[in-house]
Amino acid sequence: MQVTETLSQGLKREFQVLLAANELEERLTSELSTLKDKAQIKGFRPGKVPVAHLRKLYGRSVMADVLQNAVNEANQKIVTENNLKLALEPKIEFPGEQSIVERALDAKDDVSFNVALEVLPTFELVDLSDVSLTKQVAKPSDAEVDEAITRMASSNRxxxxxxxxxxxxxxxxxxxxxxxxxxxxxxxxxxxxxxxxxxxxxxxxxxxxxxxxxxxxxxxxxxxxxxxxxxxxxxxxxxxxxxxxxxxxxxxxxETKIDDELAKTFGMESLEKLKEAVSTAIGSDFEAQSRRKLKKDLLDALDTKYAFELPPSLVHQEFAAVWAQVEQDLKSREKSFEDEGTTEEKATAEYRKIAERRVRLGLVLAQVGETADIKVSDDEVNQALIARVRQYPGQEQQVWDFYRKNAQALAELRAPIFEEKVVDHVLAQVTLTEEPVSKEVLFADEDDAEAGAEGQSETKSATDASASTGTDEGLPAVAKAD
Missing domain, CATH: 3.10.50.40 (Chitinase A; domain 3)
Structure with a gap:
């Protein structure tokens, strides 16, 4: 196998791989010899089938496997010897002339194929000691706790x-x-x-x-x-x-009664304990919102710190996913770009910038995680899987089996855990101050469309696009307030 680099331009690389006819013949003969010991053909005892007869029966199908194995070996050789980190799987192109392929399948002629790939950019991680961020924090007021308990009492009356x-x-x-x-x-x-x-x-x-x-x-x-x-x-x-x-x-x-008896209906021993539990629950919601806003501010800061060439295919893949979601949303709402106060051209440019940002930040966070040797343990993935399974009462076993048999699905559980760990690692490198704010200020930007878009996972190469199915199963549409 002879590998020659034919293009090195930016993040694009191309290689030509040549397989000589004699090498094809050797590989084919080796595969047929292995098959000889396993083949069961009428008229021949096990292991006694002539290789020539096997070649006549299975030669081309075995050669197809030989070529696939050669492609895999070539890819591995290219990546290893050139110390490359791939953005996406390589693209393989064989000769377009059928006669060349036919002769290669018969091991009668040399065959060459092209391997085109994109590599991840190399960049240095920057010093973040000059970055200052403010974390908005809010604590549940007594009035908010009392309001929540009043709602609970009303629903329980x-x-x-x-x-x-x-x-x-x-x-x-x-x-x-x-x-x-x-x-x-x-x-x-x-x-x-x-x-x-x-x-x-x-x-x-x-x-x-x-x-x-x-x-x-x-x-x-x-x-x-x-x-x-x-x-x-x-x-x-x-x-x-x-x-x-x-x-x-x-x-x-x-009558609505707020007392120890009410608390007991919710599994608490007293009204005071119920108030503590409600305060903790509200505080968790506040902390989650605080974290979302801080994370967005951090990503904004990182985005100003890095500028490097992006793999075109990754950007295209990310943009395609985002754009598909945009078009689906417009279609389902029977709206046009003009109805939204823009044009398709302007929207395309805007969402392409979002796609570029996501790819850039994803690469930055990935390199930070790799440099810091941040790992996600199997136990952490299992805990995330258990939490996901509990979202589907009555279907627990099916959901568990689906994830356990689907490596990509498990990776989707692992990615956000990894990302949060990386974010924590980066936050430790910046100057962070806390600012007490009211609930209204903390949630002021909750409906901001851009904030919602940027709040999605930055380490994913593509954004998951999902279409709304309308209503929750078992509930009439009119019962949905929003």
Whole structure:
């Protein structure tokens, strides 16, 4: 096998690999000799089949394996001898002339093929001692804890049937059957029977609950409402709907008691312990948001520190994934780029910059992790897998088996763990100060589209694009508030 470099331009490399006819013959003969001891052919005793006969029967199929093995060997040889780190799998190109391939399959002529690849850029990690970041931190106030517990008490309170002929009031629980239509046609998720709805809870789409105040058991009402523009099921967003509603029961709420007995219904020994648990839970949400904002600030800082050539294929792959998601979103919402106040050309440029940023930061974080010898243990992956399995009650074994048999799926669990470890390592190199803020300030940028985009994993070579399926299984579409 003779390997010759034919191109070295930026991050692109090309090599020509030559396999002489005599080498092909040797490889083919070796493979057939191995096959001879295993082949079971009628008329021949095991191990006694002539190689010439095997060649006549299986020569070309075995030669195809020989060529594939040669490709794998050539790739390994190129990477090892040139100390290359590949961005993507090499592209292999054999001669276009069929006659050349045919003669190679018969080991009657030399054959050559081209190996084109892209390598990862080399760059030095920069000093981050001049980077200063501020971490916004918020602590749950007593009012926020009390508000959460009040909601818990309200959801846990008892309801009792109202007297016959009584009209429903705000705060009552009504049981309803309904059929929803858009432009006169029933839609998926728009039908429900025996659905309990607490009036004034905001559980259903805007305007729905208010139109049931004053209804009595047995009443039939036509409720008109509009799905929000930002509704989760894109095919319903912004649509006007009409519901035929029948009220089958009305219950009045009992007294809301916030005491030790309430705490016990939630598995706590006292109200004080319940408040502590709620405060801890809210604090965890605050810390997660604080971490998201700090991470974005860190990535912004890193992005200003590095400028190097990016593998075109990685950028193209990342952009393709992002763009597919953008187009799917526009299609599902029946919107155009003009509706979003831009043009396809401007949007393309914008999302290409996002793709380039993700690839660049992914390469930086990967090199930081490699340099620092950051590892993700099997136990950490198992813990992540267990957490994922618990998200699918009733399907635990299937989900477990899927991940255990799918190396790529396991890698997707490992990647965010690795990334968070790398982020912690980098944060230890910068000057970090904490700034106490209110909940409102901490969550002020939560709906920022760019923040949401940049908050995704930077170490992934491509962004996962997933289409919304509309509603949660078992819930009517109207019951989704957003």
């Amino acid at each position: 008892a309801f009792a049937p109202r007297e016959e002929g009584a009209a429903a009031e705000t705060g009552d629980r009504v049981t309803i059957d309904f059929v929803g239509r858009i432009d006169g046609t029933e839609f998926e998720g728009g039908t429900g029977e025996g659905i309990d709805l607490e009036l004034g809870s905001g559980s259903f789409i805007p305007g729905f609950e208010e139109q049931l105040v004053g209804a009595k058991v047995g009443d039939k009402r036509v409720v008109k409402s509009t799905f929000p523009e930002a509704y989760g099921a894109a095919h319903l967003a912004g649509k006007d709907a009409e519901f035929d509603v029948t009220v089958t029961a009305i219950q009045a709420p009992g």
